[in-house]
Amino acid sequence: MKQPEIKEASTAELQEKLSDSRKAFSDLKMAHAITPLENPIQLRDQRRSIARIVTELTKREVQ
Numbered sequence: 001m002k003q004p005e006i007k008e009a010s011t012a013e014l015q016e017k018l019s020d021s022r023k024a025f026s027d028l029k030m031a032h033a034i035t036p037l038e039n040p041i042q043l044r045d046q047r048r049s050i051a052r053i054v055t056e057l058t059k060r061e062v063q
Contacts (some may be wrong), residue, residue, distance in 0.1 A: 011043045018053045
């Protein structure tokens, strides 16, 4: 999820996307621990996406 998409989404949508992303990241990590992923860059992309969402949610709370 890119930054413009995150800014346009509502807070409820972001919280839902955050929980989905965290579950997907956890699943990817488990799969990678068992057998290496074909594309390990997915782990980095998922982690950064989670960070973008958390940053936007924090920014909205502060305002």
